[in-house]
Amino acid sequence: METIRLTIDNRTVEVPKGTTINKAAKQLGIDIPVLCYMELKDLCIENKPAGCRICVVEVQGRRNLAPSCATKCEEGMVVRTHTTRVLNARRTVMEFILSDHPKDCLICAKSGNCELQSMAHQLGIREIPGQEIAAMSTYKKDTSPSIIRDQDKCIMCRRCEMMCNTVQTVGALSAVNRGFMATVAPAFEQNLEHSTCTYCGQCVAVCPTGALTEVDHTPDVLRALADPTKTVIVQTAPAVRAALGEMFGMEPGTLVTGKMVTALRSLGFDYVFDTDFAADLTIMEEGTELLDRLTRHLNGDKTAKLPILTSCCPGWVNFFEEYFPDLKDIPSTAKSPQQMFGAIAKTYFADKINIDRKDMVVVSIMPCLAKKYECQREEFSVNGNRDVDFSISTRELAAFIKQANIDLNNLEDGEFDAPLGESTGAGVIFGATGGVIEAAVRTAYEVHTGKKLDRLDFTELRGFEGVRSATIDFNGLPVNIGIAHGLGNARKLLNDVRDGKSQFHAIEVMACPGGCIGGGGQPLHHGDSSIIKARAAALYREDKQKPLRKSHENPFIIKLYEEFLGKPNSEKAHHLLHTHYFDKKKKIIVKQ
């Protein structure tokens, strides 16, 4: 590899050709501050508009300062990162940015977790000269079912735009207006709700300030908990337990399943259940559907379309309803685990504890913002009573726990309640990209072949590559599996399906890079993708420790079918656990 030698702050460094000044400086332990720049290395995601101009450095012989994030090293370059000129420029630019930013840090949702706030602190800004005559760029606020946009706080880092367009190919957010009024918004500055937004929440996950945040549903949950007439039950998604600890100072990848259960119980939930149970149920339904469609297809049944697409991810469902409504009959009709849980809780379990569904409140803890929208979908309620009443994110749960004076670090491990708290390892790995299809393979293989699997770790389905594929031998029947995480990657596979070029029998799609562990409701990664990797590793660790690792072996699932549903894809199962999709292609509405 061709290398380049340069001097940074009087120290020589040798880097591969094409390396930026910022990365070369890192190699020397020099941390040049960046604001708009963000890199999720393991996911091959980079935001580099060179727009904030905070990371400027002095390059000998160059007329103006160079943005270190976007300037490539050249042979013999002499770089200085902290001259008076650099520091003055950095401070002045920061003052510019702050002069057009609300000063309501005390009550901002991002306070304490805001990259702008910490940068201002790092640069030692104590006053903003000229603030008294400085106009602010203000915009209307926008609240959608999942996401709140407060563009007054936008600093035009364009991370959300990059996620929405380059990574997710959703195209809901892009730069609008020019000059001082430039900001990031849906086309024609429509509300997010009227845009093509899928509520994947990746914009929120990368926003450095309080411009993009989730709709906070904890007050609703608190109200339900305080209501003595309500039985409040909670379900926790697999990815939550692998990330919640981060917000209490624990190392990324720390599993806090037991502590989380204890915390939820002390918050006052009547029953603490696990979405993993519903994940096992999803495998029963979706796996059966896969085998049915596969068998019929192989037998020449033209109505049995392949590939079958997973349907657990609500951001993904929103995406294909918007962009691929012509293919809406190929995803599995199985509801997501969140909704399967709600449907079972408010029927089977409500009957068991002998209460009316109206007196039951189901709360879900999700790594996801699209789940907030999903539980509000009309088809997921009975006479106006939702199957899942409220969905709150990992971040909201952490804040809730803190508000209740609970120190997660010092809690004893608790156990989920029965019967909807029991799960297998297959349910756990739903939280990582490739996990759903791996769980499905474990069950579908044994059901189809009638043989016991001799291995349960399908490592060929794991990893962080955007699009992956593998062929699993079902006792002589090769099943071609595709996996995509990130909607842009999903689009590639979907385009192939639309063009009739897809060779896959089944495709797993997760809207968020990394799967649910990288969800829009998770603790903020601030551009450190190793955190997402650590969460995935934690889930596979929990899977490995579980005594049962195949969904069809979950005794409570078996019992549920025996007592209530009959068998997978039965009429009752169809009624409660399956759904259908809509053509939601947006028309542009300029006037609202």
Next chain:
Amino acid sequence: MPREKMQILVCGGTSCTGSQGDAIIENLKLELEANALENDIRVVSTGCFGLCSMGPIVKIMPGDIIYTKVTADDAREIISEHIMKGRKVERLLYKDPSTKKTAATEKELIPQKKQIRIVLRNCGIIDPENIDDAIAHDGYEALARVLTTMKPQDVVKIIKDSGLRGRGGGGFPTGLKWEIASKNKADEKYVVCNADEGDPGAFMDRSVLEGDPHAVLEAMVICGYAIEAHHGLIYIRAEYPLAVARLKTAIKQAREYGLLGNDIMGTGFNFDIDIRYGAGAFVCGEETALIHSMEGLRGEPTVKPPFPAESGFRGKPTNVNNVETFACISPIILKGAEWFASIGSEKSKGTKVFALAGKINNVGLIEVPMGITLREVIFEIGGGIRKGKKFKAAQTGGPSGGCLTEKHLDTPIDFDNLTAAGSMMGSGGLIVMDEDDCMVSVAKFFLDFTVEESCGKCAPCRIGNKRLHELLEHITKGKGTLADLERLKNMSNVIKDTSLCGLGQSSPNPVLSTLVNFRDEYEAHVIAKKCPAGQCKDLMEYFIIAANCVGCTACARVCPVGAISGERKEPHVINPAICIKCGACMEKCKFDAIIIQ
């Protein structure tokens, strides 16, 4: 082609057309028909003559007689007197405002002095909608020579040797740009003509496209041959409808003549040109923003490198030159690099077209050799300052240029001298200011434009320029302090130092150059709270000089707010607390007793 005995050329540029130009042509034709002369005399709508302050312009050939400020009603007299009787219509001839002498021919006309027409060689001479006219004036001859006798590298060499530098603002050597693009190998390359002329008051590119579109088309094909590209794109703002229409006509005619398309002139070389429209964003004159706009993306600049010559339109090597640069190409090919290099100054060769505007007698387009002094441009070609006022400053380089003062009057104008003086060549706008112009307000005026035109991508340009503008506003209201001047300077320097593209890197120039050259005026605003030019309304105070006041009471009667009091035949006084500074009293006073302080 029928040969006419005489031609009547009518300026068909945007401003003359806007002042009855079409009606003049119509009436001239009707008069010719009425006198059965329509087959002998041809009426041609041409491009701009550059004499915009005297328009609409009509020129009679042969004889080169120029009539100024012609109206549609003058058509009859022009035909009956000049055409039929051979007598000049004296009243329509140009009169020098200072000497009162009339000038009949183009040569006698003052603004033409010291001018050399290379870029504008055919403007006002040919019919831009008739390719035959262009060909009769050496159009496409350079292309023929290039395609038949030269290798691509020969073309690059001659342009390099000529010393031609980009006329769009940056002044990058054109030949070098072509060389880089030619060396980058790719399956597809593009030649882009930047016709996104956005400086307020600048219209040289528009005039070339309206007056001589083939000059640009020909040069683009030559460039295509030199860098081995086969596609050309002209990025033009949609607000230039006449230029667009003439370009379209020219492209169509060039295709019909085999001068565009496949197998040009039977040489086997293929090159075609398409038009792309801009929506009028100033920043799209920056080449990376222009390319993004053409790609259908937001018109925003991106970091260079990679330069367009490496990765431009659709990621392919792309050579971007501006209209005026392209218009220089054919003459260089035909007359040689040495000829071009012999014109101009040491490091800036050839000519430059300027759009003269502001407080100057002869407003319009001029083409002068590089190295000419500001004094020659303003006082000789431009006819001096209007109403005999005193020259104060000249802004070059458009809104992001700087102000030059009296001390720069004898500095030769070229790329490097202008930059050294804190301004820039820019695209060639030249706005002249006189003693009545407040330089703080001038800086604010230009900032107003850049604040509006910033794309908003980078923080210093998006927010910093706004803050500069606010602070200037603060100062013109008399609320500024000396410390604010330091802040202006620091903010300006940081914006220049940290902005992503040329817009932000130059937008504080009007502030910095006025701060240096007119520091006393700034200080007057912040210390004495006075505007020496009397332009900042908030700092003005109307005052009656008791010695001059005869007590006629005219001022008191005209004052709409009753701010003036005084006994008849006694000196009056103005109460500044009531005065709304409307100026009615001053206008009314016959004794020059009222002044602004």
